[in-house]
Amino acid sequence: MATHKGDGSAxxxxxxxxxxxxxxxxxxxxxxxxxxxxxxxxxxxxxxYRLVQTLVATGMLxxxxxxxxxxxxxxxxxxxxxxxxxxxxxxxxxxxxxxxSAQVGETVHLAQLDxxxxxxxxxxxxxxxxAMFSDAGKVGPAxxxxxxxxxxxxxxxxxxxxxxxxxxxxxxxxxxxxxxxxLRAELDDIRARGYGFDREEHxxxxxxxxxxxxxxxxxxxxxxxxxxxxxxxxxxxLEGQVPLIRGVAQxxxxxxxxxxxxxxxxxxxxxx
Amino acid sequence: MATHKGDGSAxxxxxxxxxxxxxxxxxxxxxxxxxxxxxxxxxxxxxxYRLVQTLVATGMLxxxxxxxxxxxxxxxxxxxxxxxxxxxxxxxxxxxxxxxSAQVGETVHLAQLDxxxxxxxxxxxxxxxxAMFSDAGKVGPAxxxxxxxxxxxxxxxxxxxxxxxxxxxxxxxxxxxxxxxxLRAELDDIRARGYGFDREEHxxxxxxxxxxxxxxxxxxxxxxxxxxxxxxxxxxxLEGQVPLIRGVAQxxxxxxxxxxxxxxxxxxxxxx
DNA sequence: CCTGCGAGTTCCATTATGTGAAACTTTGTT
DNA sequence: AACAAAGTTTCACATAATGGAACTCGCAGG
Numbered sequence: 116m117a118t119h120k121g122d123g124s125a126x127x128x129x130x131x132x133x134x135x136x137x138x139x140x141x142x143x144x145x146x147x148x149x150x151x152x153x154x155x156x157x158x159x160x161x162x163x164y165r166l167v168q169t170l171v172a173t174g175m176l177x178x179x180x181x182x183x184x185x186x187x188x189x190x191x192x193x194x195x196x197x198x199x200x201x202x203x204x205x206x207x208x209x210x211x212x213x214x215x216s217a218q219v220g221e222t223v224h225l226a227q228l229d230x231x232x233x234x235x236x237x238x239x240x241x242x243x244x245x246a247m248f249s250d251a252g253k254v255g256p257a258x259x260x261x262x263x264x265x266x267x268x269x270x271x272x273x274x275x276x277x278x279x280x281x282x283x284x285x286x287x288x289x290x291x292x293x294x295x296x297x298l299r300a301e302l303d304d305i306r307a308r309g310y311g312f313d314r315e316e317h318x319x320x321x322x323x324x325x326x327x328x329x330x331x332x333x334x335x336x337x338x339x340x341x342x343x344x345x346x347x348x349x350x351x352x353l354e355g356q357v358p359l360i361r362g363v364a365q366x367x368x369x370x371x372x373x374x375x376x377x378x379x380x381x382x383x384x385x386x387x
Numbered sequence: 388m389a390t391h392k393g394d395g396s397a398x399x400x401x402x403x404x405x406x407x408x409x410x411x412x413x414x415x416x417x418x419x420x421x422x423x424x425x426x427x428x429x430x431x432x433x434x435x436y437r438l439v440q441t442l443v444a445t446g447m448l449x450x451x452x453x454x455x456x457x458x459x460x461x462x463x464x465x466x467x468x469x470x471x472x473x474x475x476x477x478x479x480x481x482x483x484x485x486x487x488s489a490q491v492g493e494t495v496h497l498a499q500l501d502x503x504x505x506x507x508x509x510x511x512x513x514x515x516x517x518a519m520f521s522d523a524g525k526v527g528p529a530x531x532x533x534x535x536x537x538x539x540x541x542x543x544x545x546x547x548x549x550x551x552x553x554x555x556x557x558x559x560x561x562x563x564x565x566x567x568x569x570l571r572a573e574l575d576d577i578r579a580r581g582y583g584f585d586r587e588e589h590x591x592x593x594x595x596x597x598x599x600x601x602x603x604x605x606x607x608x609x610x611x612x613x614x615x616x617x618x619x620x621x622x623x624x625l626e627g628q629v630p631l632i633r634g635v636a637q638x639x640x641x642x643x644x645x646x647x648x649x650x651x652x653x654x655x656x657x658x659x
Numbered sequence: 660c661c662t663g664c665g666a667g668t669t670c671c672a673t674t675a676t677g678t679g680a681a682a683c684t685t686t687g688t689t
Numbered sequence: 690a691a692c693a694a695a696g697t698t699t700c701a702c703a704t705a706a707t708g709g710a711a712c713t714c715g716c717a718g719g
Contacts, residue, residue, distance in 0.1 A: 128705055129677065130441045133402040141469035150695060159679045164697070166677095169402045174502060177474050183696085187470035189501040190406075192508065195467025196524025197413035198459035202449055229461040230446065236464065252468025400676060401706065422666060431708045436668070438706095455667085 132158070136166050137175055137187065146184035199251060203227060204328065204337045205237040208367045212239055215363045219341050219356055221348065224323075226262035227337040228270075229254070231281030233263040236337070258282040258298050259291045261313035261325030262338035267298075268305040269327045269335045275302075291316045310357050312350060313340075320345045324353035328364045330372050339364050404430070408438050409447055409459065418456035471523060475499060475508040476600065476609045480639045484511055487635045491613050491628055493620065496595075498534035499609040500542075501526070503553030505535040508609070530554040530570050531563045533585035533597030534610035539570075540577040541599045541607045547574075563588045582629050584622060585612075592617045596625035600636045602644050611636050 139155055140147055149167065156163055167185060170176040174190035200206050208225050216223045216239035225237040233255040257263030257278065267278055279295045292298040305311035313323040325340035341356050411427055412419055421439065428435055439457060442448040446462035472478050480497050488495045488511035497509040505527040529535030529550065539550055551567045564570040577583035585595040597612035613628050 128441065129401050130405045130438075131445050132677095134445050134447065137466055141466055141473075144469065145473055148695085153695095160696085161679050161681090161698085162677080166402075169399055172399050173403050173406050175406065186474040187466065189470065189474055189499060189506050189508075191463070191467050191470035192475060192524045193501065193506060193526055194409055194413055194459065195463045195470070197416065198461065198463035198467070199524070201413075201417055202458045202461055203464060227461060229465065234461055234465060252464045252471070254465055254468075404706095420666090425666095432667085433669085433708055433710095434706075 133166050133170055133175075136163070136170060137191075140176060140185055140187055146179065146182070146186040148184050152185065195252070199236065203236040203251075204367060204371060205251065207370050208237065211363045211367050211370075212237055215239075215339070215341075215360065218359060222342040224262060224340045224342065225337060226255075226260075226266070226340070228257065228263075228266045228278070228335070231257060231278040233257050233260055233266070235262075241343075256283065256285075256317065258284060259287060259313070259316040261311055261323040261340045261342070264298070264302060264313070265305055265311045265325040265327045265338045265340075266335060268302040268311065269329060269333075287317050288315055288319045290314050309361070310354075312353065313342075314350070315345060322348055322350065322353060324350075324356060324360070326357065326360050326364050328368050328371075330368050336368060336371055339367075405438050405442055408435070408442060409463075412448060412457055412459055418451065418454065418458040420456055424457065467524070471508065475523075476639060476643060477509040477523065479642050480509065483635045483639050483642075484509055487511075487611070487613075487632065490631060493613050493615040496534060496612045496614065497609060498527075498532075498538070498612070500529065500535075500538045500550070500607070503529055503550040505529050505532055505538070507534075513615075528555065528557075528559075528589065530556060531559055531585070531588040533583055533595040533612045533614070536570070536574060536585070537577055537583045537597040537599045537610045537612075538607060540574040540583065541601060541605075559589050560587055560591045562586050581633070582626075584625065585614075586622070587617060594620055594622065594625065596622075596628060596632070598629065598632050598636050600640050600643075602640050608640060608643055611639070 136152070136156070139152060142155075143151070149164070152167065153160055153163055158166065167176060170188075171178045171185070174188045177186045177188040178184075179186070204227060205225060212223055212225055220241065222241050223239040224235055226233050226235050228234070235253045235255065236251050238251070255263065257267055267275060270278060279298070282295070282298075284293045284295070284298075285291070286293050292301070301311070310324060310326045313321070313325065315322055321342060322345055323340045323342035325338050327338050328336040330336060339360055341353060341360060343353070408424070408428070411424060414427075415423065421436070424439065425432055425435055430438065439448060442460075443450045443457070446460045449458045449460040450456075451458070476497060476499060484495055484497055492513065494513050495511040496507055498505050498507050500506070507525045507527065508523050510523070527535065529539055539547060542550060551570070554567070554570075556565050556567070556570075557563070558565050564573070573583070582596060582598045585593070585597065587594055593614060594617055595612045595614035597610050599610050600608040602608060611632055613625060613632060615625070
């Protein structure tokens with residue numbers, strides 16, 4: 116799993132390697148011992164060791180001398196606060212999400228596309244308290260979520276090809292797309308219609324309707340979705356929310372362009 | 388601007404410089420042009436340029452070719468999700484915070500110490516919805532907040548000296564500590580008593596009581612605080628909450644040691 | 660139109676940095 | 690005590706970073 120990159124093509128120098136180590140630690144999802152890290156990496160012991168030392172020294176990794184394990188450092192949390200605040204739509208969209216959430220009464224997601232994957236940057240639960248940070252930063256598949264498909268649909272041809280190349284097409288449910296071909300067909304549909312559904316493609320019993328957030332010039336910023344359980348929401352009722360959601364999406368886009376929001380470089384990978 | 392470190396002695400290698408660039412971008416709090424970054428850094432143009440290129444290539448920085456500005460990349464948000472989940476007390480403490488919040492009815496903070504600064508990793512508002520991610524990741528001064536002082540008080544001598552060296556001692560209110568000396572005196576008090584107050588030292592009208600979260604062996608994990616406006620809470624009433632908060636702190640510490648929580652390397656900077 | 664300027668980008672000889680096999684130290688186990 | 694496994698340090702070597710200078714681009718003024 117790790118990331119799609121593996122490393123075979125990683126053209127980056129020392130910095131890239133160091134960051135890959137961060138990813139590796141993150142992939143474990145728990146504090147790791149040096150040996151575990153070593154096993155999961157193709158660096159020689161000494162090299163990995165120094166890499167890790169550097170990361171600890173810079174606060175990106177935390178080392179617990181008692182248990183001799185490494186974890187992701189708090190400096191990352193600090194940096195990410197900045198990233199979330201300035202590189203994501205979330206802070207800008209916050210009041211709009213609140214409004215939408217209040218009006219639809221179902222779970223609302225705000226997502227952006229990051230290297231072909233869906234990155235959830237904010238969320239409102241049905242009628243529970245506001246989302247936790249643990250929701251922002253979560254990633255999900257693009258090919259089988261409402262927000263994912265809607266964003267793919269509004270990518271330029273080249274970027275779409277790149278992004279499709281990164282999809283796993285794993286079958287989660289019996290409605291999951293398992294090939295780029297059927298997905299492409301639906302994306303055409305979505306592009307024409309302006310919104311898309313997740314028809315229980317990722318989790319059985321979970322449906323959603325999603326719309327892209329586009330600038331006036333058609334640039335993709337992110338996506339919004341309203342999600343509900345199959346036993347409570349019909350596709351018709353979800354479709355009925357579309358005008359409302361569209362209004363919110365446009366409001367967010369308007370705020371974003373006023374503020375000079377940088378384009379999320381989405382699937383602009385590779386070519387450099 | 389730069390980091391607190393500025394040590395000059397051993398800033399680390401290439402990786403360190405690259406990460407400092409990230410900090411620099413984060414410090415602007417908005418997308419920056421290359422020239423701005425250059426002005427705020429002491430690297431030669433070509434060097435900074437390549438550093439930035441590397442960071443963009445690795446997804447830590449995002450580049451908007453239209454506006455020619457750099458912002459923090461979404462990869463950071465993704466990584467931070469992992470950091471928050473595994474390097475912070477937050478996920479573990481979540482249910483405890485919920486409980487505490489429900490019982491005291493005032494704002495509750497969970498913080499950790501990061502390089503001499505307070506890092507808020509979770510929060511519950513008085514009776515509003517749960518904190519947003521924008522609260523996790525926020526940093527604050529250690530010398531004039533309840534959680535900060537309580538954590539400083541439970542640092543070992545060496546670490547405390549380091550940490551005190553990083554305090555700005557800026558006067559926010561007329562009760563703010565403005566020197567290490569008076570602060571040290573209060574820290575002794577706090578250590579003896581086991582809890583501390585923020586007597587409107589950071590924001591006028593804002594009081595809080597804070598307790599450290601310590602392992603059975605006395606290792607500092609973080610701190611908890613209950614905060615309220617001066618016109619609603621007295622120091623006596625806050626003090627009355629201490630046993631309750633202490634119970635929660637102990638519960639969190641117990642969970643943390645069960646789970647093998649890594650020590651937040653706090654002020655263990657320098658010596659490397 | 661062309662000239663000058665500032666921002667951004669590329670070049671390339673130099674050298675600081677990172678590399679990794681192997682040796683060494685520490686920690687835990689039989 | 691002896692061994693093994695995990696972690697740390699060493700050092701000759703090579704890669705990768707450095708930064709001064711030159712180049713390109715876009716634009717404002719002459």
